[in-house]
Amino acid sequence: MHSTTILLCILSGLLSQAYTLPVKNSTGVHEGKVRLKRKYSDEITDREEMNAMDQILEVNRKFRAPRGLTLREGDIASSHIRSAITCPGNACLWPKAIDGFVYVPYIVSPLYDDMDRITIETGMQDISSSTCIKFIPRTHEANFLDIQPRYGCWSFLGQTGGSQTLSLQSPGCMWSGVAAHEFMHALGFVHEQSRSDRDRYVSIIWKNIIPDQMHNFKKQLTNNLNSPYDYSSVMHYGRYAFSEDGGPTIIPKPDPYIPIGQRDGPSMLDLHKINILYNCGATD
Template sequence: MTAMDQIIEANEYEAASITEGTTLREGDIAVSNRMGSKTCFARSCLWSKSVDGHVYIAYTLSPEYNELDEKTIMKGMELIEEDTCVRFVPRTHQRDYLDIQPKSGCWSYLGVRGGRQALSMQTPDCMSSGVAAHELMHALGFVHEQSRADRDNYVTIKWSNIWKDRLRNFEKFKTNNLDTPYDYGSLMHFGMYAYSEDGDPTVVPKTSWSVQMGQGYGPSRLDKFKINQLYKCG
């Protein structure tokens, strides 16, 4: 399963729910509908960078998690930290921070919102380091790979095969692609059968059907390169 396959399964069958006035876009990106709320969808709201060149993201973990859950989430953090300037640190006094909770489903807001920021990792349904890294990449400011404005050059969306009430999850946006090539192997890419109504493919690569789209292991080489580009890691 790709990370997104696992997320879809958790969110659809566990009826993912978030706070009132907030909806999920693309299946796992929380977007607030409240007046005056900070909106970062399809554009970047970046975490601040330290003078030492690192981007420190403070977090808290719910006491409801057991030791194995904590290790899984922290492994997802380590996967992002490797070869990037991002560092996840336990919160002490920081104003902006991720509050990671076992709410219903797997989801995250996009980019930094300011203050306490919820990120849901339901246990056990969302518990894999790949899913943790996927949601953390949303928190860093990344949408799904097949949402890129140029995605039609690389994949075909089979609209007739998608659940009718999930068509909106396949929109594309005017994204900042950071001058990077399309990444079929991105941790942020939907799998071939995402939201399939009848078991037929919903996302088909234009290069070859043998191309693996999405995965569940962690950020790809290009994912990490994009993190470094977005945050000017040097």
């Protein structure tokens, strides 16, 4: 056999290996590269697949919540979980000014560097550019967000009053989509798969969830604002959230291949729901 023929055979074999496509199994999980072990205690190595909530859970599992603080659903801080969508009289919404805008004062820790501040401000801008929510540096306001590089990525739900810590650890939480996710919690939104109607749109695979983390998949008594379920919400858990053995914990239906969550920032429906909740476009 000529040397050229031998070389072509070798190249053909290498190409056939390099372009072997992954195969999906009956649960919609890719065999091979995509089907990595997704244990809660393992690193998620394929970062291209991670959505905002995947990143938050990866960061938060490395830290113990500060004393006196409880984190529910992975990143909602409080001992009294609540959703602004259901709070009586909208008492936990940020108030609307007479000009129709909702001003959310904030301070940013000096411990952040310039790139961190840009990331945080991008998360704010991704919300404020399409809603009536306006994040403003605090001057004298009594109620404000205190953005700090604390232990992990987390926020309280809705306006709690006074100085309200919102933690964005650096560098782990320094994605603009992660920042927007936590700002949406501060505006009063729970995770998308916690919606009261979620069972019509996703299946929770309870047997794949770490037993002591099942409480994170509890449905909330939400008013869903007459808005469609949003698989692309920046507030949606990833497919493998709190997985015990690498299997999926959330599968969309009826199409199990629909991507869930993302990390780029609020979806169009996220912004739409903010505008509905805060009655943007109308003055009080």
